[in-house]
Every structure is written in structure tokens, then in C-alpha cells.
Amino acid sequence: MPTRTPHTDSGSAPGPYRRTVSALRLVVVGGALSYRALFNWTTPPMFIGTLLVGPLLQLLFFVFLGRQLHVADDRFYLLGNAVVSASTACVYGGTMAVANERRYGTLGAVLLSPRNRAPLWFGRAIPYVLNGLVISVFTLSAACLLLGLRIPVEALPGLGAVLLAAAAGCSAFGLALGALGLRFRDVFLVSNVASSVLLLLTGANVPRETLPAWMRALGDVLPLTHAADAARQLSAGGGLDGRGIVAELLTGAGYALLAVVLLALFERGSRRRATLDVM
């Protein structure tokens, strides 16, 4: 019987530099490939229809409704919807990044990877951060052109930072929801509910001061809430609200941590409870 000497674990352990490069590749290359593999809306018709036209129409709907009801001015809805428009890509993308592995039967093959899970899963979230940012910028630009809203040029870098923080936080939120896909099959139900919750509680379309206290408290710990406030302040010439951005980043970090914990927990649980029944 032919035998070969199995390679030893200690023989060629990579150094810190190679380990770092390898982790970065997993984040960047792995993230980009998994985005193309798992995101349902990458084809031009789906991307344009679902991620660009849909949010723009939603923005116009709320602007005209707001004008009719005299609840708030155009700026309120325009900035709020530009921020919340990232949620479609970020929430559903984060969910697809995990849950679609079941659809393709690849979850088992992915979980057999010996790689550290943090770069593996966070790499998957990064394309959605960029995607969310692109959607927010497009929605804001298109709406400014259509509705004639002027934003001070000096506010633009700050606004870019706010939108980036919002997309990052929302992607971490989506990944945390996606983690549920390791345990439950019908996780898109949760994403649907989460999207509605973001629309209602983040203050994107409903002034938060009109909400009951418990809803305001819930909104405080959701992504996008602090970013929406900061974006409105910036566009009104009020300068960059550092506390708002920090609050948004902290919220996102909280969801990132939650995602890591849930992913680790459910992966371990899947070995015990055999929940990866579909390979």
C-alpha cells in the first residue's frame, strides 16, 4: 500500500507577515468573490431596479407625502431616505452572505475551512458597505437634482463620512441577522421585519420626537439613527456632529461583535444539533 508522509503541523507554520497577508486576502479577495457568488442582485437589471430605482422612489414618496401632511420639510426626508437607502443592500446582503450558503449547499464546505472566522465573515460584509455607500450617494445626488436641494460643498466630506459610517453599521447589523441563517432556515423573514423596523424607528421618515419613548430607545440602538441626525445637521450647515458619528460607529461595532458571537455560537451549535442538514 503506498503511503506518503503526512505533512507536520509544526513544519512550515507561516510567520506573522504571511498570516496577515493571508487574512487580508481572505477579506478582500474572498469578500469580493463571495459577493458575486451570494448576492442575488448583482445583475444590472436587479441592481438598478432594486438598489437604485427602488430607494429613489421611496424617497420621492415620503417627500411628497411629507409635503402633503406638513410633517417635515424636504431636507428631513431627503437626508433621512438617503441614509436609510443603504439598508436594502446592507441588511439583505448581510443576510444573503450567510443564508444563501444553504441555498447553494455550500455551507458545509465553507465551515470545513480551517481559517479564522472573523476575516472570513467580515470580508463578506465589506462589499455591502461599499454597495450601501454607492446607493446612498446615488439616492442623495439624484434627489438633489430632482428636488433642487442644495448641500454646502464644505459639508460633502463630512456627509461622505456619515454615509460610510451608516453603511458600515448597517452591514454589521445585516451580518448579525445573517448569522441566524446558520441556525434557522427562514431568516429572510427576519430581514423583512428588520427593514421595516429601520424605516420606522431610525427617524429616517418619522420624526423621532413624535415616537413613544420605548420606540425612541429602540431607535437609539439601531444602525442609521445617529447617522440620519448627523447628515441632517451637516446639510443644514450645522457642521460635523462628531458625537453622532461616534455613536453610529459604536452601534455598528456592537452589531459586529454580536455577529461574531452569534456566528461562533451557531457554528458550534450546528455540530451538536446537526442543523447543517443541507450540505
Next chain:
Amino acid sequence: MLAIEAKNLRRTYTSRTGFLRPRRTETEAVRGITFEVACGELFGLLGPNGAGKTTTIKMLNTLLLPTSGTARVLGHDVASDPVAVRRRIGYVFGGDRGLYDRLSALDNLRYFAELYGVEPRDQKRRIGELLDLVGLAGREKERVEGYSRGMRQRLHIARGLLHRPDVLFLDEPSIGVDPVAARDLRRTVADLRAGGTTVLLTTHYMAEADELCDRIAVIAGGTIRALGTPDRLKSRVQERGILEIEAYGAGEEHLERIRGVSGVHGAAAEERGSRQAVIVQTERGADLHGQVLAALDGVRVGRVVTREPTLEDAYIAIVEEADALAPTDVPGPTDAPASTDASGSTEVAA
């Protein structure tokens, strides 16, 4: 060092049904199996659907935790040291799923190369080698959604080999592939073994197991019923003769009647397109043609052949014996008498 050691492995699945009045059901998929696979060996795990083959593989490859018992792969415990095990193993499963349909074969392999830690400088060369090996060179830029089942299966194998695993688990790799693709696949597996890779193969195709495997374990009802070389398993039915009858419309009642004939050890029917092959195991030398054909009264029969027993006949005999014991008399792990052959491997007598 052994490539695989499984000691008294058990796995129970718990399922819950009902919302208001939930009921828990426990199913023992694997009931205490013990076997060892040497480095470089090609070991076959055969058994009917639901016998516990895939559950066993999933415990060995770290996707499932054993309910009890222990297993080691190249010395690493599958329960407590899964990452070390994953670095050394590859897993290939049969069927259409398990690949990213929207990506090309090349991108599938690139992604899994990242996941399995293939060094960036080696990736391009390794992927090229594997595409050549599985015959997908030239088609690697096509999306997998347009691939035939055979092409997908070959891509599965390429993926499983990306990181040059020392131990490869092949779970029904030839399921649903055409004869030519199956032959190519057998050649690939034989080459891997020749190169020193340890392979654990599950298959329903006896000819494949007979051709490839150094040793075979037959698993049924969650326990190992027989373990040995293909020749040794075949020797279990050497004292028998095989009567193969071409038939059209033989049902279970006919098989029962055949089984009731004195001198018959077992009977099974295989569907072969529009016809059936009724395979009857008889005492060697016994002329039971007339009685068996009488038991098939009312069924249109064609050619009747007497032949030597094959591995498939041995397998059927083992599984039928297991069925006769099931469900209440299925022996647990401690019930199965074990002996040790000259090579030191454990052989469970069926």
C-alpha cells in the same frame, strides 16, 4: 500513525415536532462503530440509504459532534481539535449542490483556495493542475450553472484536493454521473491512492468499491456488519450459487415466495430499465431453477443465468441479514463480536 481511528462512535439525532404540544423524537443514526484506516489506504464504507455512512463521515470531518465515542484523524481528535483536522482533510460529496452556480469553475476554486489556506503564490499553479486532472481545463471560465452533473462532480473533486489533503473523504462521488465520467473518476481516485492519499469512500456501486478499495466496511442500521478486503467479503458467499433471472413485474410477494424455497438464502430484485434482475442466492450446487421459477408464477421471465457470487451478492447477503435482525435485534456496539486479523485491523464478524 493511523489516518483514521473511530472508536465506538455514536450519533443520535433529536427532532421536535408540534408547536403547542412539542414531541421529541430521537433517532440513532450511528450505533457505536469502530474501525481504523491506515495511512495511504483506500477504505470503502458501503451500506443502504440511511445506514449511517454520511453521518459517520460528517463526524470524522468535524461537521458533526459524536454523541459518544471518539474519533481521530491523523492523531487529532475530531471533537476537541477540529481546526487541526480540517487542515489535513478534504471532503467531496456527490450531487448537484455544493458549488456557487453564479461563479465560474475558476472562481469557485479561487474562493475555496482562499478558504482552505492555499498559499497565494501556489494558487494559480495548483488550480491549473487540478483543472487538468479533472478534465475541466478550457471550460474553467464558464459559469457552473451551465455545467453537467459529471462536470460538477469533477469540480467537487478539484475543490476537495486544492490544499493537498492527507485524508480525503469521498461521499458517493459517482452518484448520477455517466459511465465514462464514473470511469474517469475511478481512475482519479486510484491515482490519488497511488500518490499516498488516504481515501475514505462511500458508494452504492459495488463494482467501484471492488475495483478501488483495499478494505470495505458494510454498515447497516448504524452498525458495521462486516469488514475486510473485497475478496474476504466475497468469500462469505462462496458457498453459495447465484441464480439471476430476467423478469418483468416481480413484486415483493414473489420474492417472499422465493425466500421460502428450501435452499434459498436470499432474494432481491434490481430494476434495470424496463426489466428486472431477480437475484437469488442458493446453496452451491443446488438445482433450484424449477422451484424458483414456480415461485415467479404469473411473472414474465426472460434469460436465466447461474453465475459466481460477486461483491454485490456478498453486500446484499450482509444487508439482508442485518434487515432480518432489525429493528429490535440490532446489535449494539458491544454486541458485535470482533476479531483482529494479522495486520492488526479490527474485523467485525457479521
